[in-house]
């Protein structure tokens with residue numbers, strides 16, 4: 402259907418970004434395909450090496466899942482800072498990451514976690530890294546006729562530290578600036594770190610150089626200050642009701658600093674990283690624990706098959 | 711534009727209603743079903759005055775198309791009082807604790823509080839405040855709304871109040 406509708410056909414999930422945009426005449430799709438009612442697109446499967454979340458899974462469902470919280474608590478922390486309870490009952494992960502609005506909180510988190518988006522169209526399926534997905538505000542790697550069916554997240558090492566820190570004017574607001582941080586501490590030294598930023602550029606930003614400042618040494622004022630400076634350096638925020646560009650850049654730095662401190666306080670001794678399935682093409686199905694392999698050799702579980710069990 | 715027949719069960723009563731694809735649920739509830747309890751405050755998903763309960767979720771009905779809810783079971787403020795007309799514990803508590811002034815936000819507040827108490831029958835004050843963060847009130851300063859919800863929660867926890 403998505404293919405038949407051409408360029409002006411779009412999926413609608415929660416509708417809580419799309420309907421407001423249609424009201425503002427910023428979007429005028431001619432055909433909407435309701436994917437929220439497709440049960441096979443919703444669900445959370447926490448496997449030993451990766452977490453697979455169906456695109457139509459709502460923020461409310463992600464907050465409610467204890468399995469997900471145990472494996473990757475930063476997802477709940479982030480989802481709880483999105484909008485308000487009513488919006489979280491409707492807003493989906495696929496809609497949040499597929500929308501392309503730099504204000505959305507999940508895209509930077511997915512970049513921080515190294516998530517892969519499984520994108521399907523009538524002609525097949527492909528995997529796009531969250532880190533390569535965003536091109537400009539509302540421009541993404543999605544082709545016409547293509548949609549995200551699931552998001553695969555490598556399972557963070559047990560004992561990792563994490564924090565999503567978001568500055569907003571009031572509850573329910575989009576970020577003035579926000580930062581997602583994960584840290585792995587081994588014997589007091591940083592084995593690995595990842596940092597990404599929300600709403601301080603046209604797209605979410607992976608702050609790879611900033612994270613690099615932290616790796617290989619114990620956290621110190623010097624390494625943290627270097628990381629904050631590298632993070633601030635890649636921002637390019639616009640001035641809007643949330644503040645001037647300079648202010649938002651500084652606030653991005655403050656959020657990075659706070660998130661590192663909070664992540665450090667939550668970090669235990671990091672365990673080895675869970676081993677990933679041997680080939681990345683296993684990403685969509687490889688480790689979903691409840692998967693039944695009724696599709697035999699196809700491996701990927703067929704169209705949405707990974708969640709059907 | 712072609713109309714589509716959808717079925718909505720509202721406050722226990724089944725309705726078949728012809729809607730256009732673009733009709734928002736709040737308009738269908740208010741204009742087609744004449745249930746004007748849910749209000750339109752902002753129509754931009756901010757104020758929560760249009761909140762209704764749909765299949766166990768609090769939803770801002772100004773930001774859903776009616777066709778997205780074909781077959782759904784919906785409760786609006788009109789469905790909260792008991793069949794004999796006695797007020798629901800939340801309605802009673804809002805009256806008693808002065809949880810409203812102009813009353814515009816009240817239907818949305820009560821529908822949201824209803825779902826909150828279903829999910830968390832014994833919330834702290836902070837949990838109530840976080841739980842109603844999607845509902846704006848221009849009059850009360852929230853203090854008495856929060857108090858009313860806590861009073862109703864206590865009443866609903868007593869077994870004889872269970873309905």
Ligand SMILES: Cc1cc2nc3c(=O)[nH]c(=O)nc-3n(C[C@H](O)[C@H](O)[C@H](O)COP(=O)(O)OP(=O)(O)OC[C@H]3O[C@@H](n4cnc5c(N)ncnc54)[C@H](O)[C@@H]3O)c2cc1C
Nearest residue numbers: 414415416417418419484492493495496497499505506549
């Ligand atoms: C008052 C308010 C405050 C908000 N505050 C925040 C906030 O602080 N942070 C935040 O992150 N978000 C916020 N949001 C947005 C909210 O989280 C959205 O619901 C969410 O971003 C989009 O999810 P959706 O399911 O509603 O998507 P929809 O509105 O249905 O879709 C959004 C876009 O994504 C496309 N899409 C949907 N599903 C897919 C898919 N599977 N594959 C590809 N494309 C798809 C649609 O075609 C559309 O273009 C807020 C919304 C409101 C109304």
Ligand code: FES
Nearest residue numbers: 751752753758772
């Ligand atoms: S009228 Fe729906 S949120 Fe204000």
Ligand code: FES
Nearest residue numbers: 811812847848849
């Ligand atoms: S009582 Fe007037 S808006 Fe709440």
